[in-house]
Amino acid sequence: MDAQRLVVVSNRLPVVLGKGKLGKWNVRPGSGGLVTALAPVLRDRGGVWIGWLGVTKEEGMKSSTLNRLLSDGGFEIGYTLRPVELSAEEASRYYEGFSNEILWPLFHDLSSRCNFDPAGWKTYQDVNRIFAEKIIEFTDEKDYLWIHDYHLILVADQLKRLGATRKTAFFLHIPFPPLDIFLKLPWRFQILEGLLEYDLIGFQTTRDAFNFLRCARMLKEGTRVLGRGQVRRVVTPEREVRVGAFPIGIDFREFSELASGKEVFELSRLIRSHFPDHKLILGVDRLDYTKGIPEKILAFAEALERYPELQGQVSLIQVVVPSRTVVPEYQVLKEEIERLVGEINGRFSQVGWTPVHYVYRHLSRIQLVAYYRTCRMALVTPLKDGMNLVAKEYCASSISKNNILLLSEFAGAAAQLQRGAILINPSDREGVADAIYRAFSMDQVEIRERMQRLRKIVRQQDIFHWVNTFLEAGASKRLEDFPLAEMFVPRSHGSSKTVFNARAKHLPEAV
Numbered sequence: 001m002d003a004q005r006l007v008v009v010s011n012r013l014p015v016v017l018g019k020g021k022l023g024k025w026n027v028r029p030g031s032g033g034l035v036t037a038l039a040p041v042l043r044d045r046g047g048v049w050i051g052w053l054g055v056t057k058e059e060g061m062k063s064s065t066l067n068r069l070l071s072d073g074g075f076e077i078g079y080t081l082r083p084v085e086l087s088a089e090e091a092s093r094y095y096e097g098f099s100n101e102i103l104w105p106l107f108h109d110l111s112s113r114c115n116f117d118p119a120g121w122k123t124y125q126d127v128n129r130i131f132a133e134k135i136i137e138f139t140d141e142k143d144y145l146w147i148h149d150y151h152l153i154l155v156a157d158q159l160k161r162l163g164a165t166r167k168t169a170f171f172l173h174i175p176f177p178p179l180d181i182f183l184k185l186p187w188r189f190q191i192l193e194g195l196l197e198y199d200l201i202g203f204q205t206t207r208d209a210f211n212f213l214r215c216a217r218m219l220k221e222g223t224r225v226l227g228r229g230q231v232r233r234v235v236t237p238e239r240e241v242r243v244g245a246f247p248i249g250i251d252f253r254e255f256s257e258l259a260s261g262k263e264v265f266e267l268s269r270l271i272r273s274h275f276p277d278h279k280l281i282l283g284v285d286r287l288d289y290t291k292g293i294p295e296k297i298l299a300f301a302e303a304l305e306r307y308p309e310l311q312g313q314v315s316l317i318q319v320v321v322p323s324r325t326v327v328p329e330y331q332v333l334k335e336e337i338e339r340l341v342g343e344i345n346g347r348f349s350q351v352g353w354t355p356v357h358y359v360y361r362h363l364s365r366i367q368l369v370a371y372y373r374t375c376r377m378a379l380v381t382p383l384k385d386g387m388n389l390v391a392k393e394y395c396a397s398s399i400s401k402n403n404i405l406l407l408s409e410f411a412g413a414a415a416q417l418q419r420g421a422i423l424i425n426p427s428d429r430e431g432v433a434d435a436i437y438r439a440f441s442m443d444q445v446e447i448r449e450r451m452q453r454l455r456k457i458v459r460q461q462d463i464f465h466w467v468n469t470f471l472e473a474g475a476s477k478r479l480e481d482f483p484l485a486e487m488f489v490p491r492s493h494g495s496s497k498t499v500f501n502a503r504a505k506h507l508p509e510a511v
């Protein structure tokens with residue numbers, strides 16, 4: 001291993017394991033914010049991605065089968081996949097327990113939803129150590145480690161405890177809470193100290209970075225924050241860490257090109273034909289209480305009530321993607337959403353018009369982009385969100401520029417998109433209802449100007465911009481400075497030979 005490689009570490013690998021009809025295991029690409037964002041970055045870079053597959057040791061996959069499946073998958077995507085194996089108990093306490101019942105709600109300012117069960121804390125540390133051990137096995141001191149998200153805050157600390165020296169950077173995809181909320185965490189000092197073991201810590205917004213800097217100053221004695229601008233230096237009595245805001249972007253070109261393609265065009269026509277002359281509002285959310293789905297449905301009902309002329313004219317298509325389905329709280333949320341949809345449809349439906357179309361499943365990328373392209377308005381209502389990629393994907397797919405984005409003030413994306421989007425407070429039901437009505441009354445020139453502004457920002461600050469600014473801050477490198485993948489064409493595709501993968505030039509789009 002001569003050259004420095006980019007090594008991504010995240011809770012989940014970017015693929016999911018499933019069983020086919022004959023009971024044989026197979027791998028499929030994964031979904032979710034982190035995977036959608038990072039997959040195009042590492043593609044063809046010949047780096048390594050270390051993570052858990054979402055299948056526990058007890059589920060009985062042989063290590064040899066696992067490694068074969070992953071090496072085939074890695075060939076196709078141009079980087080190596082390295083699995084971390086967890087037992088059912090480890091997965092449950094670390095992932096469902098500590099990560100998703102403590103850190104997730106707390107960091108989204110929803111401390112009343114936290115279950116501060118101390119059992120999860122020990123397992124969280126153990127699993128972070130297991131990740132650190134895998135990192136030591138699969139990387140060397142030259143590699144650049146980029147560790148992702150709240151599941152893995154203690155990895156740098158565990159690497160140090162195991163005596164390993166690595167260059168480490170951490171990116172938090174979710175918000176970082178203000179001091180008074182962070183203080184509620186029983187393990188606040190350990191989590192803070194753990195973060196301070198990285199060389200660079202990246203947040204989605206300056207608000208999150210400032211929240212963290214304040215916590216560091218108040219909770220760690222002798223800490224000073226130096227410098228100005230995007231990246232600050234945090235000097236503690238033991239070490240120096242850099243901290244900055246790096247708003248994540250999307251692969252704008254991919255969404256824009258998909259939206260212009262024939263498949264999306266035809267699907268878009270089909271969707272339209274089911275809603276003749278109706279104005280369509282779109283909601284796309286993972287099933288999660290932070291996404292404000294009930295609040296959105298209630299605000300839409302409020303709009304129908306306050307502005308009866310919208311009845312028979314406007315429909316909400318709400319796509320909910322199943323997520324964390326084993327957690328009882330998420331099942332309760334699903335039932336609540338379904339009850340609300342039923343109530344509103346029961347109350348307002350007319351012959352030929354149903355107000356809410358509810359889709360509870362994972363859509364293909366083509367279907368998703370077809371909805372983005374077709375719907376006149378996207379209603380994005382998180383109560384709090386690190387960034388919210390759906391808002392950006394909607395803009396990238398709005399090739400006709402006749403679409404309107406209504407965006408929660410509490411999404412990280414609001415900081416970048418506020419000049420083109422209509423900002424809303426999702427808890428203000430009447431305010432959102434008024435905004436929906438006003439947006440549909442807006443003149444075409446203003447709609448186009450707003451969408452053009454949005455598309456420009458999303459295009460300029462895309463996923464490659466994000467990764468390059470992060471790598472420049474952390475390693476004084478850009479993505480292209482890491483070696484291109486040297487890929488061996490697998491035997492089944494002909495003779496075994498080495499090829500070099502070249503990424504197509506990243507062309508700007510006229511907006």
Ligand code: GDG
Binds near residue numbers: 362393
């Ligand atoms: C976390 C943070 C932050 C959704 N439905 C389908 C589908 N998706 C894809 C979207 C989008 C992703 O899932 C969702 O991303 P979000 O950003 O909205 O939300 P989280 O999953 O909560 O992500 C978030 C993100 O990390 C990145 O840093 O923005 O704040 O919470 O990419 O396209 N994809 C497909 N079918 C669907 O039905 N194919």
